[in-house]
């Protein structure tokens with residue numbers, strides 16, 4: 148089938164390429180000329196394992212990129228909207244990008260279209276999109292709308308999009324539902340058909356539930372710190388119960404990224420506006436926001452003060468295997484360290500620190516051993532697997548004081564302590 152994607156970000160690029168891999172012909176449009184130029188040169192402009200190879204094998208065969216939306220809309224009858232829906236100051240989702248995309252579809256519509264929302268949008272937005280398109284189109288051609296939420300994770304986006312747990316099709320239109328079933332016919336996971344509103348809610352409720360699991364285990368981890376109980380053992384023991392499951396029980400610095408924080412806030416906002424407050428999600432959000440501060444307090448308790456101390460911060464990305472730093476707790480930690488007048492050396496395998504930070508004296512090192520040199524404390528903020536594999540005996544010789552605070556509980560605590568380090572994780576020591 149021929150498919151158009153509007154918005155060539157993480158989701159649009161990944162899902163577009165995965166559809167191409169399944170034999171569909173995909174056109175990707177973005178308003179950002181640089182992104183389109185990069186993709187047209189065969190370069191995925193963000194770091195996501197596996198995508199580069201798929202782009203290389205499909206570019207200009209059954210994958211095309213352009214900024215010419217008019218032509219792209221005219222030539223495609225199945226159109227996905229994959230633009231961003233970031234948080235506004237009041238916590239609600241900024242729908243301006245979705246609205247712009249809808250209006251442009253309406254403006255250029257030349258035949259019957261099916262418009263599929265893959266962006267995460269508040270409950271009721273799919274209906275609004277239908278109206279925005281129809282208003283702009285002045286009823287020149289019929290349009291059908293579908294909500295088809297995306298569940299991929301950054302860092303494993305390709306695998307997730309190739310092998311999703313479920314496909315949710317939210318529409319009132321039989322023909323549109325069948326079109327999507329055809330599109331996804333090679334996928335073997337369950338397909339759920341429901342209303343657009345339920346599909347929208349499935350996405351927010353899923354992300355909120357996962358965020359709640361993380362905040363729950365982080366609360367337990369803080370209690371474990373006091374009780375001297377290993378949270379890893381607790382999570383393992385809990386996770387063996389299939390009603391609980393082992394996933395998303397990793398205690399640490401909490402959730403970051405472009406989705407959990409914003410989606411939790413949006414659902415809280417929607418619930419408040421319906422006068423049906425979600426007390427539990429308010430707490431989930433609050434616990435998460437406090438996790439970085441809790442980590443800093445732990446370090447201060449051990450070191451006494453941070454002024455003039457050298458901190459080696461390992462990991463800037465909000466999670467491993469991505470270069471995405473949106474809502475990454477590492478930045479909040481850097482801010483706190485700067486407020487305390489600590490010196491900061493950072494390392495990340497893929498993220499490059501912006502001049503906003505280097506201008507404030509933060510130094511970035513390509514070599515983690517160099518970053519650790521003469522440090523008073525090492526802070527592990529992202530669970531990149533390579534950190535576990537470093538030569539920690541060597542690092543122990545390089546540092547000024549052998550202190551490790553592991554915000555992701557990635558190290559083997561007993562091994563690292565045997566090397567001579569003072570070690571603290573979160574609910575893990």
Ligand SMILES: NC(=O)C1=CN([C@@H]2O[C@H](COP(=O)(O)OP(=O)(O)OC[C@H]3O[C@@H](n4cnc5c(N)ncnc54)[C@H](O)[C@@H]3O)[C@@H](O)[C@H]2O)C=CC1
Nearest residue numbers: 154155156157158177178230231232244248266267297301
């Ligand atoms: N990043 C992720 O892992 C996931 C994201 N989502 C949701 O998918 C949506 C997109 O997320 P990302 O891909 O991360 O965002 P992103 O910010 O990486 O990409 C959005 C793209 O849309 C483009 N854009 C904005 N307005 C446009 C317009 N009018 N016409 C054409 N292009 C336009 C931007 O230039 C940008 O390249 C969000 O609603 C997000 O919540 C859902 C599941 C996973």
Ligand SMILES: O=C(O)[C@H]1O[C@H](OP(=O)(O)OP(=O)(O)OC[C@H]2O[C@@H](n3ccc(=O)[nH]c3=O)[C@H](O)[C@@H]2O)[C@H](O)[C@@H](O)[C@@H]1O
Nearest residue numbers: 297298299300301361395396397401402403404406465466
């Ligand atoms: O809507 C979205 O954008 C996506 O949001 C998340 O995906 P993502 O944010 O890419 O990454 P996750 O693996 O979920 O991690 C999110 C954050 O939670 C943290 N986390 C995750 C798991 C855990 O046990 N503990 C924990 O602290 C990670 O370090 C990271 O900061 C969801 O997992 C996806 O299903 C969803 O599609």
